[in-house]
Amino acid sequence: MSKISKRSAIVMPTVAEDKAITAAAKADPYARPLTPKQLQAMVPMKAVRGRPKSENKKLLVSVRYSPEVVAYFKSTGEGWQSRMDGVLQQYVARQSRRA
Structure with missing residues (x-):
């Protein structure tokens, strides 16, 4: 039915x-x-809602870090992921200059 x-x-x-x-x-x-x-x-x-689109788009990846590294960056407070990204960017810049 x-x-x-x-x-x-x-x-x-x-x-x-x-x-x-x-x-x-x-x-x-x-x-x-x-x-x-x-x-x-x-x-x-x-088109108006949400965050403005960044010109510097980041990639979403899954990475495993040692517990000590994560604990250290988390202990630095809010924004620890961005600080970790900054440290990695500095490393890449130094390595690029060596090559």
Whole structure:
């Protein structure tokens, strides 16, 4: 036996009702339609939300460190992952100069 949806059907306005709604909206000074320039300037909300995209993208990797190394960096407080990254960047820079 099939289940029948209990949602009410959407009833679209008739042409006359639609014209009356449009006329009322146009007569309302606080409900002015957007100009083509305003429509062009609109951006999807998805593009605005969240953190700004970084130019210096980082890669997500899974790495295993010795417990002593992790304990030391964690003991330095919040932001320890960034400090660890900084130490590794310094190492890479030194190694690059040697080559």
